[in-house]
Amino acid sequence: MSLKLEWIDERESGIEAGEAGWQELLANLLELAGQSEGVADGLVSLTLTDNEGIRELNRQYRGLDKPTDVLSFPLREAGEASSIVYDGEYETETVEIQGDWGEEDDDGDTADPTGGEPFEELLGDIVISIPRMREQAEEYGHSQERELGFLFVHGFLHLLGYDHEDEAAEKTMFAKQEAVLAKAGLAR
Incomplete structure (x- = not known):
């Protein structure tokens, strides 16, 4: 198994000219950051949206009725064991999966005792506003690829539990982002 990127484009325009290499770029950044x-191992879902789409999510989940550049939705807390949690109209519960997990098949994938295919751990969702990304790239005077990469790696680190609530945490997180971007050739 490996790190995998699921790509969702919610924009009405879909992929535009100049965006053809973005999937490869972000898959590479995911591998480097990982x-x-x-x-x-794991699966990251990336959704590209517009300012209105991210504004709605920002209002719903953070109580801020304004667009932002990137949102991250980790599917588990840092250090927490994998579990499936149902919320909403269902009672919250953790589902334990029974069976002899952990045995690897010939390809190195973890065996599923029910006979099904192995599955990736869902690390979480990242949502990026492409119009906001473009505005910031112009504002900071660098390429759209650099800004997109910055937002994606930033979102990925949030999925892993990194934060920038205080100066020390921000320094650590931003240094990690810059190191990954430099490896990918996207340094400032």
């Missing part, structure tokens, strides 16, 4: 953090 390597730097010791994360070798």
Whole structure:
């Protein structure tokens, strides 16, 4: 298994000219960021949206009725064991999966005792506003690829539990982002 990127484009325009290499760029950044953090397996869902789409999510989940550049939705707390949690109209519960997990097949994938295919751990969702990304790239005077990469790696680090609530945490997180971007050739 490996780190995998699921790509969702919610924009009405879909992929535009100049965006053809973005999937490859972000898959590479995911691999580099995963390597730097010791994360070798998992699935990250990325949604590209517009300012209105991200504004709605920002209002719903953060109580801020304004667009932002990137939102991250980790599917588990840092250090927490994998579990499935139902919320909303269902009672919250953790579902334990029974069976002899952990045995690897010939490809190195973890065996599923029910006979099904192995599955990736869902690390979480990242949502990026493409119009906001473009505005910031112009504002900061660098390429759209650099800004997109910055937002994506920033979102990925949030999925892993990193934060920038205080100056020390911000320094740590931003240094990690810049190191990954430099490895990908996207340094400032």
